[in-house]
Amino acid sequence: MTLTLVKAWTAAKERLKDAGIDQPAIDARLMLEVAADVTRTDIITDPYRMLTAEQWATLDDYLSRRERREPVSHIIGRKGFWKILLQVNKNVLTPRPETEVIVDEVLKAFPENMAFSMLDLGVGSGTILLAILAERPAAKGLGIDVSEEALAVARENAANLDLNTRTALLRGDWTAGLGDAGFDLVVSNPPYIASHIIETLEPEVRDHEPRLALDGGPDGLDAYRHLAPEILRVLKPGGMFAVEIGYDQSADVEALFRQAGAGNVRTIKDLSTHDRVVTGVKNPLETPA
Numbered sequence: 086m087t088l089t090l091v092k093a094w095t096a097a098k099e100r101l102k103d104a105g106i107d108q109p110a111i112d113a114r115l116m117l118e119v120a121a122d123v124t125r126t127d128i129i130t131d132p133y134r135m136l137t138a139e140q141w142a143t144l145d146d147y148l149s150r151r152e153r154r155e156p157v158s159h160i161i162g163r164k165g166f167w168k169i170l171l172q173v174n175k176n177v178l179t180p181r182p183e184t185e186v187i188v189d190e191v192l193k194a195f196p197e198n199m200a201f202s203m204l205d206l207g208v209g210s211g212t213i214l215l216a217i218l219a220e221r222p223a224a225k226g227l228g229i230d231v232s233e234e235a236l237a238v239a240r241e242n243a244a245n246l247d248l249n250t251r252t253a254l255l256r257g258d259w260t261a262g263l264g265d266a267g268f269d270l271v272v273s274n275p276p277y278i279a280s281h282i283i284e285t286l287e288p289e290v291r292d293h294e295p296r297l298a299l300d301g302g303p304d305g306l307d308a309y310r311h312l313a314p315e316i317l318r319v320l321k322p323g324g325m326f327a328v329e330i331g332y333d334q335s336a337d338v339e340a341l342f343r344q345a346g347a348g349n350v351r352t353i354k355d356l357s358t359h360d361r362v363v364t365g366v367k368n369p370l371e372t373p374a
Contacts, residue, residue: 088141091132093117097148104152112157113148119161120144154288167216171242176234177210178274178298183355186362187272187327188216190353194270194325198223201269204319205229206259206312209298211239211252213272218248227268229257232297260315266324271316274329275308277301305331309338313345323369332359339363 088096097113106112118124120143121136136144147160158164158179163172166180167188173179195201200223205214208228218226230236236254243252278299283291290299301307309328316326326347330338335352342350342365350365 088136089133090117090121090123090128090136093121093136093141093144094128097144100148101151106151112151115157115161116147116151117144119163120147154292156289156293159293166212167219169216169219169242169246171210171212171215172238172245173210174238175293176232176295177238178212178294180210180212183357183359183361184212184274184329185216186353186355187213187274187329188220190327190362190364191217191270191272191325192220195221195224197221200224202226202267203270203272204260204263204268206271206273206316207231207275207298207308208239208254209235209274211242211254213274214239214252215242215246215248217272218251219246225251225253227253227255229255229259231256231258232295235295235298259311260319263319265318266321267319269321269324271320271324271326272328273308273312273316273326275301275312277305277308277329277331277334279303279305301331305334306337306341309334309341313338313341313347317342317345317347317367320367322367324367325364326366327362327364329361330363332361335360335363 094113094117097117098109101109101112121140150160156179158173159175163170164180167185171180203224203226205228208214208230211228214226214228218224228239233256236256239254243249276299278301280300280303283299320326339350347365348368352360353362355361
């Protein structure tokens, strides 16, 4: 079968549309780019370029996997986030646009040339940590994750982005073993979906994302109960934290951080106007009793 780029894209779009896939045009383009080793610009400026038989076979395989609801990011092995491109696989949570709210808030708070130290708890593919370090050349960061497979992905991403000299990655259980008051900034996108909700999620998430990165316990708040006092412990006085939350968890998570002694606690909405990030500071005027 001989196909041009434009015909391949059209055929792929139709196939995904028939399969009930949400964004068939975007998914088809992303998979065609990788299968045929072309850019978005190539598809527009050179639409009649022919695909080789091998490229078409690869695209056909990608489409079959997508029809079975495997995430595009797993099929092509990468996902854009903020201004960086990350390698991803089944061992890490696929970066989502709403997580960019954390990056946005942090960049507002830390000027471009400021030197600061940051900690990313549950670093996954390195999404938040690397997006911030890429924008803040004087910053350094530590990423911790319980999954060795996730850390392998984060290490590869740090190296690909030339950020490995400013990035340390360690296997650990949240803040266990870290000293007090070591960081200017702590960020986290912890598991926050209530256990019983996971089975109701879309197959792309339910069947293909690591359960460890999703399951927040019976009410979705287990991680925050542990993290709130611990984040305050490892923050320097005056230091900032920002954690991603579920759309209905703002009041509960804010309360947990206030109980732990945080100041200026507030919730920021994402572009869909859902509550998405709880942020605040470690009060510089108080010392722990």
